[in-house]
Amino acid sequence: MAFEPPPRLLRALGETPGGADTDDWLRGLPDRADEAVAGLGLTVERVQVPGGRSSLVLLVRRADGTPAVLKLVPPRSRPAGERAALAHWGGLGAVRLLDADAVPDGVLLLERLQRDVSVRSLPEAKSMLEAAGTLRRLWVAPPAGHRFETVAERTERQAEAMRACADPDVTPLVDAALAARAELLADAPEERLLHGTFRQSKVLAAERVPWLAVGPDPVVGECAFDLARLVRDRVEDLIATPSGAAVTRRRVKRLAESLDVEQERLRGWTLFRAVESGVRALRVGRDQDAELLLEFAGWL
Template identity: 65%
Template sequence: MGFEPPQRLTRALGATYGEAAAAEWLGKLPALAEDALDRASLTAERVVAPGGRSSLVILAHRSDGTPAALKLAPAFTRPDLERAALAHWNGWGTVQLLQPEDGAALVLERLHPEVSLRSLPDAKALLEAAGVVRKLWVDPPAGHGFESVAERTARQAAAMEAHGAVSSAALDAREELLAGDAESVLLHGCFRQGKVLAGDRVPWLAVGPEPLVGERAYDLARLVRDRVEDLVAASAGASAARRRLNRLADSVDVDRERLRGWTLFRAVESATRWLAAGRRPEAELLLEFAGWL
């Protein structure tokens, strides 16, 4: 079968990592997929579309007929770190890693890619999401290679400085949040409703981590702004956003002010990336949301 990358993957890789790097990997993708399927003894069924923004996922089955999924990602997205995190979680709250081999290809248990928490009413989705993410916050493995929240956000902050007044409050919030000692647990790194898929082993499982270590409030912050377009369109969007933040903080016992600070930083950081990419409407949505906090 052919392994044509979905348009979402092609666009997102180029925008995030550069057109040259994306084109080089995408050009090799058909051969990489064939080789990975052969080495894992998998028979392909179909490519998941529209799929993700940094990887190709192929639904397949193993030689004994067991359903599986093969995930292929370029080395510059660090699939090795995703593998290490999934191995450590060992299916607790996350998709199960089925084969431990090194390399860019991940052989995973088959979930239902068309059914994420975004298919549920928002209040129910947030409740289920909170139940999943709290399972992930465990001690990291000894000798791990994950970066810290301070390290990841330092790179982001350096890029944000070019946007001056747009970023100043968010940068100040980051400085305050990192000023004292904080917990250091394993985090998903990109947790939101779309990253939680329906499964057979348990109802909901997280996928696609960008793992790092740090405090739980950082991990919860991206979830606060889920469905931001609906919040901004609502007549009482500002108060609804603040209520959501408070409910999420209370549901997983996270300090409200720390969650507010990381939500502000992460929303503005995303907005500045959209501005740099020329996507002003998306950026303005996030900046309006950030202004409510």
């Protein structure tokens, strides 16, 4: 069976090139998938389409017939970090890692969730409640001697790219976002292991518990950074609503209160992350996404 990457994955990799490592990964992907399937004694059902933006996902069955997911991740998506985070969570709040010792680098074998059912399928108030509850379970102390990237390190890389933005219309928002980051890092609270890219679509229906998180890009830092991405979920609906700005401010307040996060810190990280995503969208030519994100950031 040919394990070709879905178009969605190819587009995402093309927007943020990873250089020779990513090119090599794509060229070797069919062979790597074959080797992983054979080595783990799996039977492939199908390639998940449209799949993710950072991995090839195969729906498989293990030798005993148990359904599972085989995920092949390029180097630029830090598969070692994802594996380490999932192992540390041990299935609490997140998808369970399977056969960790037998799986080669860059490959993850995971329990099968209902990939077509995320909390986004619920009414907005309920989806926010379930997503927030899932996120809370992930906020644990990082393992001793961990090698996860920190929020300060990740956002410094992002800040460098933001400073390079030459659009004068965006400069005031970039300046505000960078100032918020500097202030937040100067007085950061206790660090926790964070999901890193948490949003409603990253929370899938499961059998052993109602909802579990998938697809982390783990980072260590304060909880408000993780929660900030959730604030702008369904941003297209917020922008389309005449009261979108007021709804956003209420959302910041409610999420901060429900998860014991300081409201101003959540507002600051929400601003930074929205502007960073907007600038990145501009850089790769996704102008409509950039417009939505930057308008949202202006409300903060």
